[in-house]
Structure formats: structure tokens, C-alpha cells
Amino acid sequence: MSVLPSGEQWVLRSGGYEATVVSVGGGLRGLTYGDRPVLLGYDASEPAHAGIGQHLFPWPNRISGGKYTFQGTDQQLYLTEPARGNAIHGLTRWANWIRLDADGPSSDAAGQPGSDVDLLVVGHRLHGQPGYPHQLDLRVTYRLGEDGLVVTASATNVGRTAAPYGYGAHPYLSVGRSVDDCVLEFTATDWLEVSPENMVPIGLAPVAGSAFDFSTPHAIGKASIDNAFTGLGNAWSVSLTDPDSGARSILTSDTPWMQLFTGEPVGRTALAVEPMTCPPDAFITGQNLIVLEPGDVHTTSFQVSV
DSSP: OOTTTTSEEEEEETTTTEOOOOBBBEEEEEETTEEOOOOOOTTTTTOOOOTTTEEOOOOOSEEEEEEETTTTEEEEEOOTTTTTTEEEESSSSSSSSOOOOOOOOOOOOTTOOOOOOOEEEEEEEOOOBBBBBOEEEEEEEEEEEETEEEEEEEEEOSSSHHHHHHEEEEEEEEESOOGGGSSEOOOSSSEEEEEEOOOOOEEEETTSTTOOSSOOOOOOOOOOOOEEOOOOOSSSEEEEEEETTOOEEEEOOOOOOEEEEOOOGGTTTTTTEEEEEEEEHHHHTTTTEEEEETTTTEEEEEEEOO
């Protein structure tokens, strides 16, 4: 029996939405509302690319050089972004995840959906490895309803030592046309400048009056964005709107950081809006770094709607 590149397929339907979750990385292969995309997806016959729909455990974004020191011990991660010399997007994007809810949806190897459902829970145990000698139980819950898709991510430290931790996700908002033509709206106080050569953080700069100021909604145009933002408020949102049809896709969260990316590898057909609990290099700087003591649980969530 052949296996799809993204693994087992689980389809959720509710309130006019349809979401497809996959066992490779526990990722989100697509989200639609009616006949239009809400999140950029990819075909069942191909693996995820450009980070589409992936979860970023136990750190989001990059760790420069893959080197950090935690509680007095130096660590070296594998450089999973070799061209820039970084460790990127955590350790679980290509791992196999399993369904944890007894009554969840199912599919056959060809990706044919099972019964309509509105809740799915998937999980993965992350074992210690070079550069990250910790054990975490990871869980992602997908809940679909009339108000859209709520994605909740949690991590439990099941090991014997404290573990550095961060989480991010990599959904791409879509309204079915080039982001150049779309109107973007979000509010933040600061953006993170990075080196164009290796994306190493340089420092924060104010958003107000910059090329990244979309507090007053306007078209993205030819702007190229691949930066982190903070000063988002307790509950923030990013909206992408088709100015002709009025179709709108919205992502909301309460994380202290997010990354925006105008999606050059996918032809600028969607805007990556990535909730992050910490910025790039948090394992190095300690900024907003979560430390999970044995038995500790961390949970965060985001919502996607129209």
C-alpha cells in the first residue's frame, strides 16, 4: 500500500469550512470556506513546502549557527538551513504524528475523507537528541465551527530536566489572488530588523511611519516582508482582504510575537502569518523564552476565520 508524502489525511468540516490535517508534522494541509481558500494549501500528492501549515516545536524561526547555552551547558543543533548556517523551525515538522482522539476522522491511503467531524487531536513525543536533550509530549487540537478554525498547541515536559521552549505555526492567509493586490491590516509597535545574508537579528525598530506600517489598511503592493513583529497587544489580528470581492481571511492570536512573510517561494500567492511565543534567537538571548520544568505544560492557540 502506497503512502502519501504528507502521510495520513484527516478532514474536518463544519460551518461551511473544510480543513485537512496530515500526520507528517501534524500539519494543516489546507483550509477553505465554501469555494474559496482561507489558508494556502498543497496537493495530497506532494509534501509540504515553504513551511505551509507546519507547526514549529520546540522553537519557531531561527537559531543563529544552531548554537546556544542553556543552564550552563553549550548545545549545538543540526543546521537545517545550511545555506544561512542556522537551525530553523524546530524539530518536528517531518516527524510522524498520531491521532489521539478516539472518535476523530480518518481517511484511506489515497486521502479520501471519512465522516464529517469538527474536532481532531494529534500528538507526538519528542525525544532527546543532539542539541536538544529533552523529552516533550506535544499535542495539537483542531476545532472547527461557524467561527472558523481554532488551533491549540501544547507541550508537556515529560523529562527529568528543565527544557527551553518556544512554539510557532506557519499558516499562509489566502483570498485566492496575489498578495500584491490585497489589502493588509495589523497593528504592532516594533519590527525586528535582520541581516539579509543570514537572517540574524540586528535590533528592533518602530513600526510607525515605516514601510511595515499597516495600521491604516492598504495594499501590500511590491513590498517584501520577512520580519518578526511585537508590541501586538493582548489579542491581535492580521487581516488580508481582496479589494474587489471583499473576501477576507483573518488570523488572531495572543502570542507576543508574529512573523509576516510575503511568500516569495509560493509566488506571493499568500501571506504567511506566523504566531510565535518568542522571537528568532530566543534560545541564545532568552527573550520571551519559556522554560519548562519537569511536569510543566505550556498551551497557546490561534484562530483563522473569514
